[in-house]
């Protein structure tokens with residue numbers, strides 16, 4: 001479904017060039033939920049922007065369903081960390097969710113259905129006519145999630161979407177994502193710096209090295225499909241997996257050092 005091959009990104013040319021991502025190769029099968037973790041500054045956002053077609057890689061390719069991604073593809077939706085900036089303050093919750101569907105030229109009747117279904121999925125039906133600024137941070141992020149799923153994407157990219165919400169809301173939103181994923185069968189790539197979150201959510205965890213980034217490890221999360229915040233997190237296997245991811249990240253930090261490497265050659 002989503003295939004990343006030999007992806008490299010070098011920022012700026014000449015003497016100030018910074019190689020953020022060196023050589024990333026991985027793929028995501030249809031309907032899979034994969035989490036990406038790595039040390040701070042390792043290039044997670046850079047990678048996501050390249051995958052979303054928002055920024056060209058220096059070399060390497062991204063393919064979605066066999067098609068090369070060179071601009072934002074219609075089958076992809078992205079949820080960013082800054083929900084406050086991604087919603088339009090002057091539009092109601094319903095209008096925010098509906099906007100991309102209008103751009104996709106979906107007829108009015110179908111738009112209404114999709115908006116209703118997705119607001120129900122995130123538990124915000126009764127807030128359809130409220131404005132984003134009348135909602136809590138967690139609720140605003142649920143609006144952003146509703147907008148992404150109403151769009152019926154093939155692939156949902158999430159860039160640290162719960163980093164700015166409190167711990168309780170975060171746990172609820174994690175469960176919401178697993179529910180939506182199971183119900184819709186959408187392919188999800190979820191970027192987080194939180195090791196527990198990656199293991200709790202994912203079927204697989206990709207651990208990235210420090211910048212310049214490569215995939216350092218690809219860990220299968222062999223926990224039961226039905227997860228809940230109490231039992232899963234107390235599972236012995238959960239503890240083993242989180243310890244393994246933690247050790248990998250420590251290793252990544254040690255082996256590369258925190259500073260990004262200046263790139264040897266000129267690039268875009």
Ligand SMILES: Nc1ncnc2c1ncn2[C@@H]1O[C@H](COP(=O)(O)OP(=O)(O)OP(=O)(O)O)[C@@H](O)[C@H]1O
Pocket residue numbers: 011012018019020038039040041042043044045046047193211260
């Ligand atoms: N526009 C830019 N120009 C130059 N260098 C950049 C640019 N954007 C990011 N970088 C560098 O690329 C590297 C990766 O940054 P990126 O934001 O992708 O990492 P990240 O893993 O998402 O970070 P964090 O964990 O802090 O969110 C960093 O060293 C950063 O300084």
